[in-house]
Amino acid sequence: MPSGIGDGVASKLMQMLKHLCDMARNNQSLERVRHDLQLEENLEQHKKGWMIQKIGWAILYIGLILAVAGIFGTGPVSYKTQVQNGNTIEYERFLRYEAETDMTFRLKDVTDSITLEIPQQYLQYVDVQSITPLPDRNRTINGVTTYFFHAGGTADIHCLLMAKKPGSITTTIKVNATPFTIAHQIYP
């Protein structure tokens, strides 16, 4: 998300929170009751509780809006596309532990073969569940797993991934020597 838009959203949210706080603070005159019941009415506590409740509701709804936007994965903010030398990678920036996600490579002008190089450091955080089409072979050398495919012209490679370790991971995946630097935030 561009920082300008992010700042705008943040300031709007802050204004909303302030407005809710003001609303909660205002109109707090509660009826005083002289009663003979054996109960302790802590009116000040109730007033504070209602104010905190309103702020809590605002935070809950902000969380919901962020979730819909995809800040916790599966949403427009989460989906990323990178284009390098006519080749494209589509992936999700935010992942959730043990949740599945797709990563797609779209390649143009493939002459004969495709090599997909994934660092093993990346595979510690993300499990490759399946690759479509299946690679002809693979090998692991110096901490990089390389998958080889026979292809020509335009080709798509779909990887079904599952996050297996919470945390942040930034890595560079190479497709036919085109480097794509991708980052994931994996929520627990």
Added chain:
Amino acid sequence: MMNPVIRGLIIYLFLMLVFRLSGKRTLAQTTPFELVLLLIISEVTQQALVGEDYSITTSLILITTLIGVDLLVSMIKQRWKGFEEVTEGSPLIVAADGKLLQNRAGKSRVSEEDVLEAARNLHGLERMDQIKYAVLELDGSISIIPKESAA
């Protein structure tokens, strides 16, 4: 995979926070829809707690964690009254002398209908003017004290 004790703790604290923030009246009356909502919440919670690990060991650890935290919270409540008021609140009179206290009831999301329903259910009362006090209790229920003439 995250340690089951930590998962149990996070879920317990999150549920406590969300239910406290949503107010006493939320899910206090179990209408059929709210019952279904509770079942869905419990199902979602169960998945987050257990994940793919269906071992007896994990179940025992989680049950011990939840009971242990609840015990600890109840001990803290007993020791510090302030903590109890923060986590559970305190009772609130929402109607007195046959009249709904609008500000109190409004802020607690209690309507005159709710008070009348409790009055009918608990004491067979017919009108607001037969109610001496209506109190919103800690568990979200409404208790009714009828006027002596109506009792």
